[in-house]
Amino acid sequence: MQIFAYIINKNGKADDTALELALAAKKLDSEAQVTAIVAGSGIDSVCQEVSAAYNDVWKIDHAALAYPDSEIMGKILPKLLPEKAVLLLAHEYLAMDMAPGLAIRMNSAYIADVTDIEGLDGSVAKLVRQEFSGMVSTHNTCDLSDGAVITIRPGVFATEETPAVGGSVVDKSGDIVIPETQRKYLETVEAEVGDVDISNSEVLVSVGRGIEEEDNIEIIKELAEAMGVDYSCSRPIVDAKWMEKSRQVGTSGKTVKPKVYMALGISGAFQHLGGIKGSPFIIAINKNPKAPIFQVADIGVEGDILEIIPELTEKVNELKG
DSSP, X not given: OXXXXXXXXXXXXXXXXXXXHHHHHHHHOTTOEEEEEEEXXXXXXXXXXXXXXXXEEEEEEOGGGSSOOHHHHHHHHHHHSOTTOEEEEESSHHHHHHHHHHHHHHTOEEEEEEOXXXXXXXXXXXXXXXXXXXXXXXXXEEXXXXXXXXXXXXXXXXXXOOOOOOOEXXXXXXXXXXXXXXXXXXXXXXXXXXXXXGGGOSEEEEEOGGGOSGGGHXXXXXXXXXXXXXXXXXXXXXXXXXXXXXXXXXXXXXXXXXXXXXXXXXXXXXXXHTTBOSOOEEEEEESOTTOTHHHHOSEEEEXXXXXXXXXXXXXXXXXXX
8 A cells, every 4th residue: 555645844844744644644554655745845854854754755846836735736646646545634724625626636535534543454444533523423434445535633643752764755846747727826914923922832721612701711811820821712712702813723723832731611623623733731621521622632621611710720829829
């Protein structure tokens, strides 16, 4: 089986999902030779970084790829990849845009937002997905004999350990032709920073819809103040205008990389988890025992945050003397 992983990169650095895809590939087939695909402009350093975890790295360096373009890559990859290849991508915006059409062009199977890989039976992979906002896990089979495009949810294969592979970099830049496209890149609009840049915070106290009312936001701020850390939130809190957009964590908000992340009343949908990088120590409190956040949490507490948070704040203040 030939397994490939498409690597997201920005500003000369590979995304954290690069390592996660390498681990997912090995869980899919421990004997497979896994090749990373790095596309962009001026990406030599990214390729060298990624080669530590992959058998080979295919470099596609072109000025037209300086900004990730799913339309261009969706046309390039079917011509570059061998027949019956299995391609893994991180389930983020680029892959969500590119993967369905890519699977059609490759005439292969497609399965999205995989949260676990249970193994391989011959050529049939056993994959786990979540439905109904993570309330139900579905166990799926996918025949890889004719290839497949699979997107992996960020964070589910997170680890601090880097597989010691040390593969070689192969320049494939001369093997591609940039196709005509309907899209045109204009500019990148950076998200507002606000009074605090949570992307630099080492510890975050983050709250979701479990806080129930705007008046209850104050207990989150009190806990964060007692701990001497920053607070953040999930999208429903911003949509309700209870916190400013600059404090939102997720694919439509800020990407954060804390050492410790407290998820309070947050269900843990992939849109939220997609904004958390770097394998932080996650502490989750939620009164729903089936909340997806518990699948990635290092410590999970089933309970009502409205009762637990004030007690936690009081305890922190006591320890501070």
